[in-house]
Amino acid sequence: MRMVSDVAFYHFGLENMLGHKLSQMPAQALEDVQRFVLALNIDGCPLFKSTGLSAWPVLACVTNIKPRVIFPISIAVGVSKPKDLNFLVEAISDLDKALREGYVFNDKQFTVHLQCVICDAPAKAFVKCTKQYSGYYGCDKCCQKGFYIGRMTYPLISLFNMRTNTSFRNTSQPEHHKGLSPFTRLPIDMIEDFPIDYMHQVCLGVVKKLILRWIRGPIGDGRLSATQVSLISSNLQSLRPCIPREFARKPRKLEDIDRWKATELRQFLLYTGQFVLKDVLSHPYYNNFMVLSVAICILVSEEMAFNYRDYAHQLLQHFVSKCKDIYGREFLVYNVHSLVHLKKEVEKFGCLDKCAAWPFESYMQTLKRKVHCGQNPASQIVKRVLEENECKSEYSYKLNNQIYTKKPDNAYKIASGKYCEAVRRVTENSFMCRVYHSSEALFERPCDSRTLGFCMFNKHNYAMKTILRKDLVKRCLKFEMENQSVFLPLLHDFSQQNR
Ligand SMILES: [Zn+2]
Numbered sequence: 392m393r394m395v396s397d398v399a400f401y402h403f404g405l406e407n408m409l410g411h412k413l414s415q416m417p418a419q420a421l422e423d424v425q426r427f428v429l430a431l432n433i434d435g436c437p438l439f440k441s442t443g444l445s446a447w448p449v450l451a452c453v454t455n456i457k458p459r460v461i462f463p464i465s466i467a468v469g470v471s472k473p474k475d476l477n478f479l480v481e482a483i484s485d486l487d488k489a490l491r492e493g494y495v496f497n498d499k500q501f502t503v504h505l506q507c508v509i510c511d512a513p514a515k516a517f518v519k520c521t522k523q524y525s526g527y528y529g530c531d532k533c534c535q536k537g538f539y540i541g542r543m544t545y546p547l548i549s550l551f552n553m554r555t556n557t558s559f560r561n562t563s564q565p566e567h568h569k570g571l572s573p574f575t576r577l578p579i580d581m582i583e584d585f586p587i588d589y590m591h592q593v594c595l596g597v598v599k600k601l602i603l604r605w606i607r608g609p610i611g612d613g614r615l616s617a618t619q620v621s622l623i624s625s626n627l628q629s630l631r632p633c634i635p636r637e638f639a640r641k642p643r644k645l646e647d648i649d650r651w652k653a654t655e656l657r658q659f660l661l662y663t664g665q666f667v668l669k670d671v672l673s674h675p676y677y678n679n680f681m682v683l684s685v686a687i688c689i690l691v692s693e694e695m696a697f698n699y700r701d702y703a704h705q706l707l708q709h710f711v712s713k714c715k716d717i718y719g720r721e722f723l724v725y726n727v728h729s730l731v732h733l734k735k736e737v738e739k740f741g742c743l744d745k746c747a748a749w750p751f752e753s754y755m756q757t758l759k760r761k762v763h764c765g766q767n768p769a770s771q772i773v774k775r776v777l778e779e780n781e782c783k784s785e786y787s788y789k790l791n792n793q794i795y796t797k798k799p800d801n802a803y804k805i806a807s808g809k810y811c812e813a814v815r816r817v818t819e820n821s822f823m824c825r826v827y828h829s830s831e832a833l834f835e836r837p838c839d840s841r842t843l844g845f846c847m848f849n850k851h852n853y854a855m856k857t858i859l860r861k862d863l864v865k866r867c868l869k870f871e872m873e874n875q876s877v878f879l880p881l882l883h884d885f886s887q888q889n890r
Contacts, residue, residue, distance in 0.1 A: 392770060396478040398447070398469030399769040403776065405451065405485035406494065408462040411780035412453075413496050420456055426502040427494065428455040431486075432751035433479070434514045435472055439764045443470050446759075446772060449482040450751050454506060459886075461754040463776060468769035476518065476573050483573050490578060505577065507584050507740070509748050511591035512725065519585060520570040524725035528566040531585065532732040534558075540721045545728035548708045556580040586736045586746035587729050593687060593743075594656040596726030601680065602648050602659075604718060605672065613676045613717060620645055626667035627659075633870050634658075635800045637885040642667075653752065661688055662868055662879055665834065675717050682710045682837050683730075687743070689843070690733055692882040696742035699842075704734040706837060744884035794822055794863055802869035802878060806862040810846060810878040811853075813863065820860045825853040833877055844880040 392401045413421065432450040437443075447467040453460045464485060467478040489503040508518070515531060516523045523529055527537045533551040537543040554567075559581040562568050575581065608614045615623070627642035634641045640655050642663055651659075659667075664684055668677055686706035689699045696703075707730040714722045733743065740746040761775045762768050794813055795801045801813045803824075811824035827848040833840035840846070850871065868879040 392773065396467060396473035396475050397471070398467045398473050398478065400465065400467045400478055401769070401773045402465040402481045403463055403773075405464050405482065405489055408451075408464060408780070409453075409494060410496065412460045412462050415782070416456070416458075416460070420458070421496075421499075424456055424501065426455070426504055427453050428504050428506050429486075430454050430506050430746070431508045432748060433508065433510050433518055434748070434751070434755075436755045436759065438468070438759060438762060438768055442764065444468065444768060445470070445472065446755075446769075447473055447478065448755070449479065450754060452750055454745075459750060461750060466769075466772060466776075468772065472517075476520070479518065479573050483576055487577055505579055505584070507586050507746050508574065508579075509586065509588050509746060509751065511588060511748070515585055518572060518574065519581065520572040521567050522569060528564055529725060530728065532582065532587070532729070532735070534564050534567075538720075542721060542724060544721060544723040545725060546715070546720060546723050548711050548728075548731050554582045556582055583735075583739055586740065587732055588746065588748045589687070589691070589733065589736075589743045590653050590657075590747045590749055590752065592726045592729050593733075594653045594660060597683070597730065598656045598660045599648065599651070600722075600724075600726065601683075602645065604722075605676070606645060606648065608718075613673070615671070619671050622671050623667050626671075627663060630663055630666070630870065633799045633868060635802070635866065635868060636795075637866060637881060653749075657883065660684055661691065661882060666870065666872075675713075678836060679710060679713050679717060681834065682706050682713070685837055685843065686710065686730075688882050690737055691743045691884075692843075693742045693744070693884070695843070695882075696737045700734050700737045702838075703737075704731070707731055707733060709837075742884075749884075792860075794860055796822065799869065800866075802867040803863040804844065804865035804867055804878070804880050805858060806864050810848070810867065811856075811858060811863075812869065813858070817857055821857050822860065822863065824856055824858045824863075826856045826858070827853045827876060827878070843882070845878070847875050847877045850874055850876045 392399050394400065430452045433447070435445045435447050437445050448463040449465050450461060450463050464482040465478065467473050486505060490505060493500055493502045510518060512524045521531065525543045527543065529537060529543060530545055531554070533553050535545055535547045535551040537545050560575060605613060605615050606620050624644040624646060627644065631641040638658060640652065642658065661684065664680060668680060672680065686703040689695045689703040711723065711727055711730055714727060736743065736746055758772060758775065762771045796813045796815055803811055803813060805811055805826065809826055809828070811826040813822040813824050815823040817823050829852050830841060830846040830848055833845045833847045865880045867881065870877040
């Protein structure tokens with residue numbers, strides 16, 4: 392290790408790491424592959440609460456092969472963030488070479504494509520050498536000048552000029568820039584290839600901001616009483632038995648919000664919020680939350696995002712402008728504003744999970760767990776990564792196509808569009824199921840819930856049928872409420888398991 396940018400630094404090298412990872416893959420994984428599509432992630436990750444020590448790895452993910460491969464190209468570790476961007480120089484040189492010359496593995500030539508660089512907002516501004524989101528020209532997607540009301544806000548929801556690769560590289564709006572980013576050396580789009588990461592900006596950003604507003608905001612003005620907060624908490628906890636194994640965490644109390652992880656905020660936004668807030672949050676606030684929830688449900692779903700993106704965009708514009716009415720114009724901070732730019736990400740990447748930080752976050756948590764406080768944690772990390780390179784059996788195909796017959800894992804959507812619970816295996820490839828009929832809408836605003844596949848049934852409206860394994864196509868959450876059974880197909884990419 393050596394000192395770069397005033398922090399301890401180690402360069403693993405793109406070629407070297409990619410070679411190690413590919414040699415651990417099952418041979419058939421590369422059979423039809425001609426190119427490697429990379430996503431990059433740069434973010435500071437605190438190593439131990441007690442020491443203030445953080446790691447700044449440059450992580451790469453090969454997104455077009457399965458199982459997904461993630462590895463560090465380099466890593467910087469220090470008590471403060473790197474003082475400049477010199478810690479990126481070698482990773483960017485490696486990328487430059489790979490993008491130009493491609494990559495040879497086992498005598499086969501592959502091309503290399505850099506699809507995106509995923510960062511949270513502060514890290515993105517840092518690596519792009521631009522003003523932070525708290526500055527007047529801090530939006531990385533549009534040129535609108537912020538409006539300062541004790542904090543920077545971005546009030547426009549349409550009719551702004553978008554930044555482009557050309558305008559960025561020409562420094563057309565000098566107030567946006569602080570210097571020359573080393574990324575400009577690469578043949579990439581300096582705007583479109585740095586997507587909005589909905590894990591940070593929507594889940595940890597907007598959803599958490601909303602919840603904090605409800606429980607700790609100004610009295611009146613939509614703030615919940617202590618009784619209402621504990622009612623929501625007990626609603627959340629009552630759903631714990633219904634949460635299937637795809638979720639690493641079960642719902643916990645709203646009072647624990649400061650410790651909620653991004654996955655818990657996603658679970659609340661997509662699946663549980665609509666139930667636990669109903670009849671507790673007053674109408675304008677509940678309806679406003681539902682507009683956000685439905686829009687993001689659409690945009691995370693690989694099946695719906697592209698086709699319904701215009702509708703989701705209208706919902707998000709409506710959400711942001713309503714936020715101004717009900718929470719005040721100081722609510723329209725950068726994260727809330729950036730919702731109106733999400734449609735563009737879906738147009739480029741397909742759905743929000745394709746350009747989000749989940750898999751990187753998960754990789755870093757795994758790495759962190761292997762490092763212990765004490766002597767030289769930086770070199771401990773480097774050693775762990777190098778040891779993993781030598782491990783030959785790291786990857787194995789674990790395609791989980793098991794069908795479960797016990798609650799809460801046995802709710803499925805059937806190929807025919809119906810919903811069922813598998814209750815018993817009949818043969819190797821068929822299951823006895825309770826198949827529900829006569830669906831009702833779970834909610835009707837802002838649209839019929841069945842548009843998202845969210846359906847409600849009278850719990851007696853079912854018939855026992857034998858269903859083939861191949862027809863049990865989609866895992867669902869199933870909630871039971873008095874006389875009703877509610878099915879919610881899982882919309883997010885749950886192969887990106889997160890803790
Ligand atoms: Zn903007």
